Amino acid sequence: MENKIVCVIAVHPDDETLGCGGTILKHLSNGDKVYCVFVTGGNAEQSKLINSVSNKYEFTGSFELNLPELDLADLSLNSIIPKISAVFSEIKPQILYMPNRSDVHSDHKQIFNAVLACTKSFRYPFIEKILMMEVISETDFTLSLPEDTFIPNYFVDVSEYYEKKLDILKTYESEMLPYPQTRNESTMTALNRYRGSQAGCEYAEAFMLVKAIER
Numbered sequence: 001m002e003n004k005i006v007c008v009i010a011v012h013p014d015d016e017t018l019g020c021g022g023t024i025l026k027h028l029s030n031g032d033k034v035y036c037v038f039v040t041g042g043n044a045e046q047s048k049l050i051n052s053v054s055n056k057y058e059f060t061g062s063f064e065l066n067l068p069e070l071d072l073a074d075l076s077l078n079s080i081i082p083k084i085s086a087v088f089s090e091i092k093p094q095i096l097y098m099p100n101r102s103d104v105h106s107d108h109k110q111i112f113n114a115v116l117a118c119t120k121s122f123r124y125p126f127i128e129k130i131l132m133m134e135v136i137s138e139t140d141f142t143l144s145l146p147e148d149t150f151i152p153n154y155f156v157d158v159s160e161y162y163e164k165k166l167d168i169l170k171t172y173e174s175e176m177l178p179y180p181q182t183r184n185e186s187t188m189t190a191l192n193r194y195r196g197s198q199a200g201c202e203y204a205e206a207f208m209l210v211k212a213i214e215r
Helices: 015-029 050-057 077-091 106-116 159-175 185-199
Strands: 005-010 033-040 061-067 095-098 129-133 154-157 204-212
Touching: 005 015, 005 077, 015 033, 015 050, 015 095, 015 129, 015 154, 015 159, 015 204, 033 050, 033 077, 050 061, 050 159, 061 077, 077 106, 095 106, 154 185, 159 185, 185 204
Parallel strands: 005 033, 005 095, 033 061, 095 129
Antiparallel strands: 129 204, 154 204
């Protein structure tokens, strides 16, 4: 099977691990090239962890766009799109993992729109598959309206990589919240176990498939 070039869009450091940490590890294990785009550095504590997390994953490469976390939603799409477009033009990803369009935080919505603008097939013909991630404490807090509901239709068995995902998540320990709040290891494990039960495996990560092109 041909190895793929994968790009993960993390609005904040830890989105990549919460949303698709096991999937990233699986791609890397399969010989795929995986790049991570950190749109913001998050808060002061998170920004210090990017290098450590990148080293633990052993990404093929990573990009820090250094956009302001607090004012991200106030930036124009015209100022964000060229930065993402430049990354895509450089690495030519075939598979994209991006924020869910209806995540509760406006910055996730803003980046979804910016990334989507960089997926037109006549400008980015190398893109074959686009998936929206399920990021706990973002995706689960959205409004329970039909047009905003996250309905997973694509599951990745990450059972073999789950322990390493948890180990990497511990890097972001300062960002985790005590149970029963959702942003913690226990709740994430329950979610990934539930997604696994839907997919007939122990642990799975779930996505919404936005687009797929078979070549």
